[in-house]
Amino acid sequence: MKLYMTQNSGNAYKVRLLLSMLNVPYEKSMVDFPGGEHKKEPFLKLNPRGQVPVLEDGGRVLWGSTACLVYVARKHGGDTWLPTDPAGMAEVAQWLELAQNELHYGLQWARGVKTGIRKVGSYEEYQGYGNAGLALLEGRLKNNEWLALGRPTVGDVACYPYVSVSPEGGFKLENHPAVTAWTKRFEALPGWVKRL
Ligand SMILES: N[C@@H](CCC(=O)N[C@@H](CS)C(=O)NCC(=O)O)C(=O)O
Structure with missing residues (x-):
């Protein structure tokens, strides 16, 4: 998995926390906010909202911390962190x-x-x-x-x-x-x- 993030992003921090708590290995990709990388192509192809976090997993791309948390919790945490009942x-x-x-x-x-x-x-x-x-x-x-x-x-x-x-x-x-x-x-x- 690859997490697109910035150092200060609290929304990316949510995803880092869950990945760490579930012991899931991932690569960090730091997005250059001062340089405006998040508002230009090719980043906008990953997230048309021009924001972090974005999570890439085997060709699947998910934007937004809620989507990332739901995906990681269900893929790696079973029912513990997000049950389906x-x-x-x-x-x-x-x-x-x-x-x-x-x-x-x-x-x-x-x-x-x-x-x-x-x-x-x-x-x-x-x-x-x-x-x-x-x-x-x-x-x-x-x-x-x-x-x-x-x-x-x-x-x-x-x-x-x-x-x-x-x-x-x-x-x-x-x-x-x-x-x-x-x-x-x-x-x-x-x-x-x-x-x-
Ligand atoms: N609802 C989104 C909000 C994402 C968000 O606001 N990310 C901030 C960093 S924490 C960002 O990329 N801001 C740049 C912008 O909105 O232009 C989420 O939960 O991921």
Whole structure:
């Protein structure tokens, strides 16, 4: 497998985490963001959205962290990280949904504004979405060790990266003790790797 990524991409980090936790060998292909490689051919053939991550496996090309997580989990993790029974799969999908909405457009974009990567949009609006996401996670994790099914799943993998760096976006994780404890539990899982 080949993972197209950048050093700073939290969405690519999700895929790196799962590949490492499942012990799947892969090659990293670093995309030159400053040089605009992701917005030109031939990269646009891999992902017409012009974004990382992209995963290539034996001629199959998948873009977007959710698709990559689903593929890796089902191909290498059996039912453990993403089951196929309707209720179990849907329970996990709720957290994939949160990761793609409040966490991405809230936590990540607020962080983008604070760190100067993102030049457009309203910090206050992003902060509102992000805080709504953190409150939702806190509510769930107050009484549950993991987001779904009582065990780590791709739901946790998808939510962890942008939560873990949310203080860089001005979010106060100390106000969310259950979320903080969950990040520590996640970091203790076998195969967990640091951001690059
Ligand atoms: N929903 C996509 C979002 C991907 C995304 O926003 N990737 C960022 C890096 S973390 C990117 O490539 N940004 C460049 C751009 O959007 O032009 C996913 O989950 O993979």
